[in-house]
Amino acid sequence: MTPDVAQRPLDVVVLAAGAGTRMRSALPKMLHEVCGRPMVAWAVKAARDVGARDIVVVTGHGADQVEAALAGPEVRFARQGEQLGTGHAFLLGAAKLRGDADVLVLYGDSPMLSVETLNALRDVHLSEHNALTVLSSRLDDATGYGRIVRGESGDVERIVEQKAATPEELRLTEFNSGVYLMDARAPELAAQIGNDNAAQEYYLTDLLALYHQQGARVAAYCIPDPSEVMGANDRVQLAELARLMQRRINERHMRAGVTLRDPATAYIEDTVTIAPDVILEPGVVLRGQTDIGTGAVIGAYSSLTDTQLAARVQIRPHSVLEGARVGEGSDVGPFARLRAGAVLDTGVHIGNFVEVKNSHLAAGVKAGHLAYLGDASIGAESNIGAGTITANFDGVNKHRTQIGAGVFIGSNATLIAPVTLGDAAFVAGGSTVSADVPEGAMAVGRGTQRNIGGWSLRYWKRMERQVAQKLPWLSAWLSRQD
Known part of the structure; x- marks a missing residue:
């Protein structure tokens, strides 16, 4: 990590308000475990490991349970009562921060992000003097993800969602993970995000345009392993995350x-x-x-x-x-x-x-x-x-x-x-x-033993007709007793 990263404060907002209906579970989605930790606890651990000054978790569905699971002096909470989009959730979380720090946005259902990747993201963000750095990766088929559209300089011009993309944009393989590292202006700019869209929600991706309006640099840091930014929306995806995480844990122990x-x-x-x-x-x-x-x-x-x-x-x-x-x-x-x-x-x-x-x-x-x-x-x-x-x-x-x-x-x-x-x-x-x-x-604490002579002979003579076919030894033994 560069010296600048160590000196510049970092706050983290973890978005964890989603209902997760596809989990089909009474347990809140964020509390489903991956290798011994609830998914949201992995995000909090990543924030702690990367040196966050303030950690705010935005809760919603199952808020009481999620907050109880994460309770501790280092974590604060903001509740999103009505699900009005990622921009709205971020604003609620940012209101709990002290300010004057870079702000990292993480997701409670994406446990695979490593501290090495987050440290590299911070290095790039500071060394390139970015105002906003998007964490991205590549998939041959990025269906369902927002695509990263870069300009001639390599900077990020915009993020286009699947349903709004042109055929040419749909062929792009670099996708938006939803993880952002932003400078201290982020909370103020997020307050300007509107909801003039079909869903009438406030999207955090709209921050890009607001930063561009200020002439600020928006870039992307593309990581080679897309599995690091995988989320889990159902039990199948949860099992796949657990498999990947278990492999990472086991390899770490073997190398040690x-x-x-x-x-x-x-x-x-x-x-x-x-x-x-x-x-x-x-x-x-x-x-x-x-x-x-x-x-x-x-x-x-x-x-x-x-x-x-x-x-x-x-x-x-x-x-x-x-x-x-x-x-x-x-x-x-x-x-x-x-x-x-x-x-x-x-x-x-x-x-x-x-x-x-x-x-x-x-x-x-x-x-x-x-x-x-x-x-x-x-x-x-x-x-x-x-x-x-x-x-x-x-x-x-x-x-x-x-x-x-x-x-x-x-x-x-x-x-x-x-x-x-x-x-x-x-x-x-x-x-x-x-x-x-x-x-x-x-x-010695047992009853006195008594041996009752002839008991077995009398017993087996009574039982001979019933069991002789099942006990071939019995007839021979009885004949020797005569």
Whole structure:
């Protein structure tokens, strides 16, 4: 960026009042997501990244919801109650600005514009001493777009809409994106825009003529990739934007040292951070404020949301982590679930079909199979047997289970909270534990076993006629009992 760009203030008006009826949705169009952010939030992010001093979002349809989604000290709002065109929307937004700055117009349904492109637009605008610079691109078939008509000098003479274009103008491939960078005169000139047209609307494109009347220079900055200025008016276009954005995000991570085994199937939201030398297997989904440490491996078809993984963590296939923290060198899965509040220290092993919720597992804890650990604190190096559950809910309140260090819990144990197990305690397999277990003690909480001799012989003799055809072994076994 040139020094002038850094010194000259920039304000941004985001036009986001459209109804988006073609979305056929109760959700306002601007709040439909692209890779983890509502479309309008991408425009606000672009404004922030380009160094905007003031950001004003013009809302209309679903204004309460849109404003709630963007609420923050850096964003102000102007409401367009009646949809009277882009010129009218811009005037409402400009009225909230402090003035004496360049003004950039962005659109809430066009999330693909990069900060690199916007910085280049500012450079061109200032270095060429333009009063208004239109962001444009080219399409072999620009049907539906306003065409850029340039004069002999290369400056923009006018923008002609599709329905008003001559056959010669319709053959032009350079089109108007609707993104404009204007000098500080823009709000004053926009107030002069009229609505003497078939739709009786105020069009922002009329600013070109008003600038020309002042002898000011109007130019266009043509970018090579037209997908950067794509908008979404329906679900098909929304899906295409998401595909393009996902490719951009995935390529950014790969160039930063992340391995994606199959980039086409990796879904990574823009808010996710990934360290170098991470490996993502096919079908991985990473959402929200997820942070992946160096050397971690995420197995196929695993889903992580708002989760932090330290270095060298192994997440095996088909695991689901939500709001969890996993310490260095730990491994999770396959088919495991870590819910909100699950905290695993270093070297913890969570195996298949284990669920952990709101629990702290200290270093070296192992829960290899088929366990539920909810609202628990488990000390270092404890072993949780297959089928163990913490019975944490009494129908009204949740209760905690405290397990010390070096505890061994046998298979199919039920720990009825609130309960405390001291260090080095044992729990015999199949036990139901409803009272505290002292340090170093063994808890046995199960009924006395009785073996009833001859029971099977009497049972199968009664059942022989019904099941003998289904159980070929039965007749041979019964004959040996005679």
